[in-house]
Amino acid sequence: MPTHPPGPPNAWAFLGDIREPSQRRLDAMRSAVETYGNIVSVRLLGRRYYLINHPDLTRAVLVDDAAHYHRTPGQQADRARVLEMGKVTHEREDHRRIRRIIQPAMTPARMSVHVEPMRMMASEHMDKWQPGQSIDIAEDLSRLTIRIAARCLFDAETGVTFDEFGAVLKLAQDYLSNMNRAIKLPIWVPTRDHMRLWSAWGTLTKSIRSMIAARRAAPGQHHDMLENILAAADESDGARLTDKEVEDTMIGLLIAGHETTATLLTWTLYLLAEHPDAEAALHRELDNVLGGRAVTPDDLPRLPYVDAVIRESMRLYPPAWALTRRALAGANLGGYAIDEGAHVFMSPYLAQRDARFYDDPDTFRPERWLDGLEKRIPRYAYFPFGGGSHICTGQFFAWIEAQTLLAALCARWRFVRADDAPVRPRPLITMFPADPLLMLPMQRA
Numbered sequence: 052m053p054t055h056p057p058g059p060p061n062a063w064a065f066l067g068d069i070r071e072p073s074q075r076r077l078d079a080m081r082s083a084v085e086t087y088g089n090i091v092s093v094r095l096l097g098r099r100y101y102l103i104n105h106p107d108l109t110r111a112v113l114v115d116d117a118a119h120y121h122r123t124p125g126q127q128a129d130r131a132r133v134l135e136m137g138k139v140t141h142e143r144e145d146h147r148r149i150r151r152i153i154q155p156a157m158t159p160a161r162m163s164v165h166v167e168p169m170r171m172m173a174s175e176h177m178d179k180w181q182p183g184q185s186i187d188i189a190e191d192l193s194r195l196t197i198r199i200a201a202r203c204l205f206d207a208e209t210g211v212t213f214d215e216f217g218a219v220l221k222l223a224q225d226y227l228s229n230m231n232r233a234i235k236l237p238i239w240v241p242t243r244d245h246m247r248l249w250s251a252w253g254t255l256t257k258s259i260r261s262m263i264a265a266r267r268a269a270p271g272q273h274h275d276m277l278e279n280i281l282a283a284a285d286e287s288d289g290a291r292l293t294d295k296e297v298e299d300t301m302i303g304l305l306i307a308g309h310e311t312t313a314t315l316l317t318w319t320l321y322l323l324a325e326h327p328d329a330e331a332a333l334h335r336e337l338d339n340v341l342g343g344r345a346v347t348p349d350d351l352p353r354l355p356y357v358d359a360v361i362r363e364s365m366r367l368y369p370p371a372w373a374l375t376r377r378a379l380a381g382a383n384l385g386g387y388a389i390d391e392g393a394h395v396f397m398s399p400y401l402a403q404r405d406a407r408f409y410d411d412p413d414t415f416r417p418e419r420w421l422d423g424l425e426k427r428i429p430r431y432a433y434f435p436f437g438g439g440s441h442i443c444t445g446q447f448f449a450w451i452e453a454q455t456l457l458a459a460l461c462a463r464w465r466f467v468r469a470d471d472a473p474v475r476p477r478p479l480i481t482m483f484p485a486d487p488l489l490m491l492p493m494q495r496a
């Protein structure tokens with residue numbers, strides 16, 4: 052048996068391609084799995100890289116043999132650590148304990164209280180649109196989802212607190228989006244941008260700390276995630292999170308919780324604009340079920356086409372398009388011993404366009420989800436929210452937000468592309484359109 056899985060002979064060229072934050076990266080990965088199979092490997096400068104593309108292998112890494120894989124690889128870990136963001140997302144001995152405590156605060160039932168504020172904020176947001184006025188839809192929706200995150204996580208609606216959130220999230224996003232630049236300075240180098248980020252970050256953490264202190268002094272006054280996380284207790288011994296753990300958790304939720312949903316909705320509106328039949332079916336469902344009134348939590352299960360559109364959009368353009376792990380000693384995968392320290396990549400983008408599991412895999416067809424497809428395919432043929440112990444903490448929040456916003460937006464408006472420029476994905480940490488996607492909101496009769 053060969054010691055290592057096969058892979059492209061020119062590792063420089065291959066890894067060069069997959070470092071490109073463009074369609075080239077996605078094409079190179081796709082062509083590698085088509086040529087070499089479910090598990091591909093290359094070695095460069097003493098380090099081995101594996102790309103896997105089969106639900107059984109993904110399950111092995113994320114679930115069955117997860118103890119042999121570390122969540123955050125090299126450079127990304129350094130950057131995330133520097134920004135002190137997403138601490139709950141990293142391997143720590145207390146990661147499981149923290150997840151166990153916060154998970155009951157993040158169930159679909161607990162999330163449904165957010166439908167009304169989400170709908171209200173969407174409505175206020177739409178009131179500012181002028182019919183036919185061109186908007187950069189990704190940027191526009193990201194302002195809405197930041198505002199929703201501030202409101203649902205911290206009951207912070209407007210004014211200073213919201214501006215603080217918006218400013219720091221934008222700076223952090225810009226910083227992380229530049230991760231792939233050839234020349235990048237460490238975050239501790241006092242450039243003007245770094246200093247702005249640090250200063251905004253300081254203001255944000257200070258304001259989160261003071262909110263935590265105020266809530267501890269007078270609990271039960273708010274209906275937001277901070278209140279739920281502060282009240283959450285370990286079922287086994289009743290222990291609660293410390294103030295520092297609450298702070299880290301809330302920052303992790305804030306950072307992870309707005310861009311992804313804005314990206315999902317951006318791709319969804321784009322796909323609907325390109326597929327008039329699907330758009331018409333969506334409008335029919337919204338008109339039948341809502342009949343012009345505002346969407347409520349009880350409506351969401353009665354909107355199967357909305358659900359299918361979101362599912363299908365996330366299949367073709369999963370915002371978290373790649374997951375990475377670092378192998379620890381003793382990892383085995385697909386009959387191969389995996390090198391210690393090797394990087395292992397799994398991609399929902401590849402898996403969810405795999406012809407072994409999806410007919411006509413590159414075509415947007417929401418109907419495919421309406422007859423129980425999800426139950427017929429293997430669990431890890433569709434994993435936009437990941438899996439195992441790091442599965443997305445906010446998946447039910449994200450789902451409810453996507454349903455509510457799509458229903459609220461499309462009940463009143465349709466979205467027409469302002470030009471016919473090609474739309475290509477830019478696969479960075481999240482996968483969003485490479486160029487501004489200009490759309491014209493048109494009021495529906």
Ligand code: HEM
Pocket residue numbers: 139140141150303304305307308309311312315369370371374375434435436437438440441442443444445446448449
């Ligand atoms: C469409 C929207 C979203 C998508 C596609 C998405 C996707 C993901 C994925 C794939 C992971 C796992 C990454 C890995 O295993 O390496 C993840 C983790 C995470 N997500 Fe999401 N996410 C979304 C929205 C949200 C929202 C709204 C929140 C918070 C309110 C959130 C909070 C988190 C957190 C805290 C983690 C880290 C979990 C851990 O490591 O234990 N996400 N997300």
